[in-house]
Amino acid sequence: MALPKAVTVPLMLGTCVPCLKQGAAKFRVKRLELDTNIHMYFANLDYVYAHDPQKLCKTGDLVLIEKLPNKLTRLITHRVKEVVCPLGDITDPLTGKKVVAGNFGGEYRDHIKAVSKIYGEKATAFNYKNAPPRGWQEDKKDFSHVDTYVKYHETGEPQPYSV
Template identity: 65%
Template sequence: MSLQAAAQTTILLGRCVPCLKHNASKFKIKRLELDTNLLMYFGKEEYVYAHDPQKMCKTGDVVLIEQLPKKMTRLITHAVKKVVYPLGDITDPMTGKKVVSGKYRDHIEAVNKVYGKKEGAFKYEEAPPRGWQEDKKDFTHAETYIKYHESEKDDPYAV
């Protein structure tokens, strides 16, 4: 399957990756492709650009994107519809419970009550929401550009 397969689908679920385009975001979409010799499916990654003028999604977010009725440009064929899961805040869609590395947070808390909580354990209920480290350690909101030459000033937003 090529990029054409992703372009023909009306609604896709993808993960946002860094992008240098203005008013657009780049998404990595995982598809399964059948190997006819082995009769097994293997994961293939495709990249799609979507129109995102409000900058709704950040790098790492899982986003629902929808195909545009008419292409905006040669690359931009979709539009961002909804941020399903922000990075680091995974919710099980069936139960609505928060998940940490394959386990429910409720289950982790119940085990901690029985065996005792570790001193250095992360406290999810006290953690601030995503975005509180903007301009300190998180630079995903900043405009980036390609660095074509070396200069004396050090710019953290150059790629």
């Protein structure tokens, strides 16, 4: 069963991927496609651009995107409606508490803190309250928000995005 084109779908969940365009974000949308011959579903990946002037979403976020009534440009067909799940900042939907994900379902942040309090928490330990919002290491020590590439030319200048 052929899927409808991703740009025509009115509402989708997409994962934000690195993008050079200003005022827009690129999303990877995963949909399951039925192979009628063997009655099995296979993942189908599509890439969609969405209008995001306020820069709501960052790389890796799970975002709800909505189709625009008219195309903004040749590429931008959708707009960002809501950031459903920011990367690395997970909330348990049942209790509403913050979670650190892990192999066995993860742990509540409160629980981790309680354990370290019993053992004697260190003053230098990481504290969520004092931590700045995500993105303060962008272009300094964290380069996961860009598409890196293998260095192919020596310009004499530093190329921070090359590997």
